[in-house]
Amino acid sequence: MNSARPAGAGPVLLYLVTEDWYFLSHRIPMAKAALAAGYRVHVATHVTGDGGRRIEALGFTVHPLAWRRGSLNPRDLVSILRQVRALYRRLSPDLVHHVALQPSVIGSLAAIGLPIARINAFAGLGSSVTSRSAKARLVRPVLKGLLRWILRGRHAAALVQNGDDQAVMLASGVDPARVFLIPGSGVDVDVLTPLPEPEVGPDGKVTVAFVGRLLEDKGVRTLIVAHDLLAARGAPVRLKIAGQADPANPASIPDDEVASWAERPNVELLGHVSDIASVWRQANIAVLPSRREGLPKSLLEAAACGRAMIASDVPGCREVARQDVNALLVPPDDAPALAEAIATLAGDPVLRRRFAEAGRRMAVAEFSSERIGQQTVALYDTLLRRPNAPELAGASE
Numbered sequence: 100m101n102s103a104r105p106a107g108a109g110p111v112l113l114y115l116v117t118e119d120w121y122f123l124s125h126r127i128p129m130a131k132a133a134l135a136a137g138y139r140v141h142v143a144t145h146v147t148g149d150g151g152r153r154i155e156a157l158g159f160t161v162h163p164l165a166w167r168r169g170s171l172n173p174r175d176l177v178s179i180l181r182q183v184r185a186l187y188r189r190l191s192p193d194l195v196h197h198v199a200l201q202p203s204v205i206g207s208l209a210a211i212g213l214p215i216a217r218i219n220a221f222a223g224l225g226s227s228v229t230s231r232s233a234k235a236r237l238v239r240p241v242l243k244g245l246l247r248w249i250l251r252g253r254h255a256a257a258l259v260q261n262g263d264d265q266a267v268m269l270a271s272g273v274d275p276a277r278v279f280l281i282p283g284s285g286v287d288v289d290v291l292t293p294l295p296e297p298e299v300g301p302d303g304k305v306t307v308a309f310v311g312r313l314l315e316d317k318g319v320r321t322l323i324v325a326h327d328l329l330a331a332r333g334a335p336v337r338l339k340i341a342g343q344a345d346p347a348n349p350a351s352i353p354d355d356e357v358a359s360w361a362e363r364p365n366v367e368l369l370g371h372v373s374d375i376a377s378v379w380r381q382a383n384i385a386v387l388p389s390r391r392e393g394l395p396k397s398l399l400e401a402a403a404c405g406r407a408m409i410a411s412d413v414p415g416c417r418e419v420a421r422q423d424v425n426a427l428l429v430p431p432d433d434a435p436a437l438a439e440a441i442a443t444l445a446g447d448p449v450l451r452r453r454f455a456e457a458g459r460r461m462a463v464a465e466f467s468s469e470r471i472g473q474q475t476v477a478l479y480d481t482l483l484r485r486p487n488a489p490e491l492a493g494a495s496e
Contacts, residue, residue: 198220247271247272260281293405293455299383306338325435344357
């Protein structure tokens with residue numbers, strides 16, 4: 100802890116994240132828990148619109164960064180590295196929480212030579228190591244070396260969201276004592292509560308909903324093909340898609356292609372939806388045919404609202420969507436299998452009800468924001484060796 104601080108002042112915790120909207124969407128529960136535990140919480144991020152004001156309204160201090168997410172231009176990388184290094188030297192945080200791979204790399208470089216404890220949070224690493232594609236084979240050795248470098252030194256730890264990513268870390272040669280697993284960012288089960296299914300109208304159509312960024316990796320194209328297959332056989336299914344493209348992500352689906360989906364019968368594009376409960380109020384089934392996830396917030400929210408789920412049998416998704424417990428799982432990029440799973444759940448209200456009840460119980464017992472916040476603060480306390488901090492063990496081989 101910084102000895103220059105006033106007596107009794109709590110440790111300074113800094114979140115380094117590329118975009119303010121991502122912090123607001125995925126890190127609020129743990130940041131609130133840290134604030135309640137006596138941490139002084141700061142957020143360094145690219146600020147757009149009223150994002151900075153909304154973060155500060157929660158009691159956190161915002162440090163705007165000129166971060167161009169997704170840019171590999173050396174000038175941009177050097178610029179953000181200098182900004183982060185200057186902030187670390189000025190603020191002297193006790194602990195920084197790097198959110199995702201790019202902030203982990205930039206933040207680790209910026210922290211060289213500084214006595215700052217670092218948590219490097221990763222999500223969705225599984226496909227990088229398990230994929231058989233030529234690109235993955237080329238990237239894999241670089242990624243493994245990068246992970247080992249980021250997590251070297253006594254100040255660094257890794258935070259992963261599922262067992263598959265934990266296994267990736269260990270297979271990369273990372274010290275098991277430095278790898279910690281906390282499942283996701285949590286879901287507010289007091290705000291998102293079980294909703295009655297919408298009634299099936301005279302047309303007999305059951306509504307399936309997707310929530311997420313419109314990326315190729317999220318499997319939205321596979322979902323559209325599956326919907327076409329169902330439409331061709333006259334299945335009574337309606338599809339709602341909530342989310343937007345992400346131009347900074349190379350996997351983002353072009354706007355004209357997204358717009359063309361709305362021309363299909365029984366497909367509705369909702370765009371960005373702030374009140375996520377309003378989506379699940381309109382839907383009977385939640386679907387996420389993603390190729391990889393850390394721990395999908397959209398499925399956690401659907402489970403909290405009491406919705407049966409269909410998801411890909413991939414890392415992250417299967418942590419939340421559990422075969423024959425609260426969901427049906429299908430292979431990634433398999434439109435016929437996805438269409439069959441949708442038809443099965445659409446035609447079986449009793450199964451949907453059973454899945455919905457099991458999903459809600461799981462969300463409350465395992466993934467509530469209160470539970471995840473407590474686990475995260477326990478990790479912070481342990482890394483800083485605060486009084487009464489719990490003894491936490493890293494991953495075992």
